[in-house]
Amino acid sequence: MEWINAIVQGILLGGLYALFAAGLSLMFGVMRFVNLAHGDFIVAGAFGALLLVESLGLHPLLTLVIVLPVMAAFGYVGQRLVLNRVVGRDILPSILVTFGFSVILQNLMLEQFSADSQRLSAGALDTASFGIGSLSIGAVPLLMFGAAVAVLGGLNWFFGHTNTGRLLRATSDDGEIIGLMGADRRHLFAIATALASAVVAIAGVLMAVKTNFDPSAGPIRLLFAFEAVIIGGLGSLWGTLAGGIILGVAQGIGAQIDPGLQILAGHIVFLIILVVRPQGLFPKQKG
């Protein structure tokens, strides 16, 4: 029973990992660009929620009303002003600039919020749970998983059914041709980053309710996001959900064997899949 419980909790945790991964995957898909500060932006979203809870007394989940548009706007402007300058054939500048951002952001948060571990309380939701047989499923993990499915479904619908979504897919297929067709690539890139940042905001706020976080918690989130993307296969949003779930279950089983093995088990399953099936489980696009 403990094992089944570990697996179910792992699946639900996988939803959060898929949310971490969706933003990373979206930016890579549209502009072949990887933001090494991705995890730190997730943590910044969590601290943004903390700030609002402390100053306005909002319920943690309601802070999204402010955190989400602020981060999306920040993403749009950041892409137009800074990141568009480093998108291109040569990947070195983009990696080094976002790596620099990662360090700057971590230390700014450290300066502002100290190294203390934080967590947001969602009130009665924290302890609410449903029993299925002898399994007990927490309301927060379930909410997270539901949010992940909703966000990924929403993104899929957006890419398939809206004009901007189609333009973004076209940019993903060939970013140079799309410019010749009269689309504004700089604007489309910024839209992609704004969307990714909105997902990051959701991921950050949910993470703040689910687990402890501190200013140095970003890099490990980047690694989880990356692992979910690679396991799932590049370019497939539902693949990313599968990747998140596999990672979550691997960590759950690892933790069940020995609490010290939780993270290591996830990394090892990732490496095995990378060796056995480097294109991931459900690939749609070539790297």
Place this chain on the structure above:
Amino acid sequence: MQISRADSVRIGLLSVVLIGLSMGPYWADRGTMRLLIEAFYFLALAQLWNLLAGYSGLISVGQQAFVGLGGYLLFTLTMFAGLPVLLALPLAGILTGILAWPTALVAFRLSGPYFAIGTWVIAEVYRLSFAQISSLGGGSGISLPTDIVRSMADGRSARESLTYWIALAIMLAVILGIWALMRSRVGLGLGAIRDNEEAATSIGVRTTRLKFSVFVGVAAMTGMIGALIFLQKLRITPEAAFSVNDWSVLVIFIVVIGGIGSLEGPILGCILFFVLREFLADLGSWYMIILGVISVGIMLLEPRGLWGMLNRKRSLTLFPIARRSPKLKSLNQDTP
């Protein structure tokens, strides 16, 4: 080979610096020596990272894997295999190179930006694995036993001088090795890969093999430097050994600020880094923020770093590796 005026100035300058540095233990006090040892290994790490990212197009954020492996191998070889320190040091490097082989097989399945994060994951795997080994102190680490430390040399100052010379020798070997490599056929191939991998393949550069060899070679040297670092520190923990902040962030900042893709850049970056640290280290996290802002600014404004800025107007060079087109020189001249 003719020696030009510029060459003799270069050789003269380098000899003066070298003689000064090699006499370090006779003129420097204990604090200065420690600082110089640290500068030597940071410069060596920076040059090696630059060989990967600046010359071979392999952008790794996981070199701490090899620093940590080298450090732990030194402790293992001296404590459990009973090898003398001076033998364990190069052996730790060689073994790190051997372990880098399977590491590279996995990492090379990823390309571009995902290669960078993949190397980071692998470094984390090493860190978490060493934290599980209880004979090496697990998560809380282990100190080098005093009898092993004492066996290195008679007395503390003799030991420190020896460490200093080893650090200097490793740094010089790294710089001169990379210089020689870049002036060889291999260097030409690497430059071609960095500029355009597909084109390089099409003209017969064996890109995968070349990149693989460079990655493993760099890992071996990085491992030996890691062994030296923890020989100096005398204590090793998984956090310190596989620290992304110490062995990747700072090293990358040094290269980016000084100038990526040149041998002079990392030297300039290293000098600047230690000067800044002397003045700003008390600022704590603001010091890291300042370094981060400088390196992001440099990447956006002058990706070739401070050395590139100095070189904008006149072309200075301390370690010439640039090649001229064959048409521009007479055919019998034998300069690279």
